Amino acid sequence: MSFPVAEAQVVALFMESIAYGVYVVTLGIACRVLFFDNQGMKKRVNWSMVVVVALMAIFSTLDVSLGLRHNLDAFIFYKGPGGPDAEFDNISYWVNVMKTVDTQMMSLIGDGMLIYRCFVIFSHKWLIIAFPLLMWLANVACSVMIIFITATLRQDTTISQQRLLKPFLYSFFIITIALNLLTTSMIVWKIWRVNKDSSPNVPHISTAQRGLPRSRLEKVIRIIIESGMLYTLFVIMTFICELAGSNAIYGVSDVLVVVVGISFNLIIIRVDSSNNVPNSSYIESGVPSYPLRLVRASKAPTSPGGRGVEVMISRDIDRDIAESDKHGSIKAESRDAWGAV
Template structure:
C-alpha cells in the first residue's frame, strides 16, 4: 500500500496539509487568547489560567511540529547526500526529526484527551468516581506513548513507521484507547448537561400550549462539545485506518491531527464564550401593557401642577432562566459548565 504513495510524496503532501491546517489554527489561537483575557468591559478580572497554560503548551507543540516538518523536507531534498536519496533519509525511523515529530503527536493527543477528562471531571462536580475509568484509560495511553517514543528513538533501522512491526501493537492500542476515551468522555459530558437542561426546562413555562420552546444555552453547549470533539476524534480514526492499511497517508493525516487538537480546544472556548455572552435564548414577553402616565409635580405649598411630561412605564417578565438555577442543582454546580470550557 505504501508503494502506491511513495514516502517522498507523502512527506511533501503532509507538510502542505499541515501548513494549511496550521494557518486555520493560528486564527483560532488569536481569537481564543482574546476570549481568555478580555471581555466586553476590557481585561477580565478573573482569568482561567489553567486554560491559558494549555493553550500556550498546545501552541508550542503545534508550531514545533510544523517547523520540524519543514526541517525534514529541507534535509531530505537539499542537504542529504547519502544512499537512497530523499527516500533513504525519510526511511531512517530513528532520525531525531522523526522522533521529535512522534513526541509532538503523542503529547498533543494526550493533552487533548486530558482536557476532555478534566471537563468531564469538573462538570460532574469533581467526582473521582466518574473520572476513574477515563483516567485509567488515559494512563494506558501514556504507557503506549512512552513505548512508541522509545521504540522510535532506539530502533535505528531503515523502515517506515507504518511498516514497523514492533510499533504496531502499541500504535493500535494507543489509537483504540484514544477513540474509546473520546467517545466515553464526550458522551458523559453531553449526558450530564442534557440531564441538567431537562431539569431546568421543567421549571420554565412555555409561552403558549403547543409552541416550540427556543433552544437554551446549555443545548448550544452540547452541540459545540459534540461538533468540536468529533472533529478531533474523526482525525484519530483516519490516522488509525491509515495505520491499519499500512498507507503512507498516515504522515499527512497524523500531522493534521496534531494541529486539529489545538483547533478543537480553541473552538470550544471561543464558541462557548460566545454562547454565554449572547442574549437569552428564550423569548421575553410583556406581562403588562405599556402605558404612559402624566408626571405630577408637587409644589412646596401643597398644590400640584400637571405638565406635559410623560414617563413611559413598562414591565417585562423574562420567562427564561439564565444558566440553570433551581432547587434540583447543587449550589455552584451551574458554574461548572462554564469553568470547564
C-alpha cells in the same frame, strides 16, 4: 507503495500548514476570550486554560517547524544514497522522534482535558472519572513505548511498516477513540440532564417553536459534540491509515496534531459566544426565530396589529447550574468549567 514516503511527507507539510493557519486564527480569538471581556481586561483569568492553550500552541508550532526542517533535510541537505526516501525512512532520525513526541503529547493533553471537563461537570467526583483516568494512564504508557521504540530502533523503515510499533499504536488509537466517545457522551448526558431538570422553569413554547433549541445548555451540547467529533474523526482516520499500512498516515497524523488545538480553541470561543448573546426575542408569526438565552419570567405583549406575540427571554447558564444542582446536577461552583468545557 502507491504513495511513496517522499510524496507523502510533502503532502503532509502542505496539509498541516493549512490546518495551522486555521489554528492560529482560533488561537488569537481564544486568547482574546481568555484575557478580555466586554469591559476590557478580565480581573479573573482562568490560568489553567491559559497554560493548556500555551502548551498546545508550542507543540503545534513545533510540529509544523519540524515538518519543514525534515523536508529541507531530505530534499536539500541530504546527499547520501537513496535520495529523499532514504532520509524519510530513517525512523530514528531526531526530527521523526520529535514529531512523534508532538503527536503523542497533543493527544494526551486533549484527552486529559476531556477528563478534566467530566471532573468539573460532575461536581469534582473522582469516582466518575476513575475509568477514563485509567484509560488515559494506559495511553501514557503506550505513548512512552511508542517514543522509546521510535528513538532506539535504528532501522530504515516507515512507521506504518514497523511491526514492533504496531501493538502500541493500535492500543493507543483504540483507547483514544474509546476515551473520546466515553467522556464526550458523559459530558453531553450531564448537560442534557441539567437542561431537562430546569425545563419546568421555562415558559410554555408554542407549536411553532417545537424542535428549536430551548436553552443555551442545548447549544453547549452541540458545541461539545461537534468539537469532540472533529478530533475523534481525525483519530479514526489516522487509525484507518495505520491499519491499511498507507503512508497517508503522515498527512492525517500531522493534521491531527493541529486539530486537537483547533477543537479546544473552538470550545472556548463558541461557549463564550453563547454566554455573551444579548437578550433577544422571537415573534410567533410566519417565520419565528428563537433566542439562545432562556427565562423564568416572560413578557408577552400583543403587537399593535394583533398579528404576533413577542416573548422576551433571558436566563443565565450559571443560574441553570445553581437551580439544577438542587436535583443532584452541576454545582454553581463549576462556573469556570464553561471555559474548560
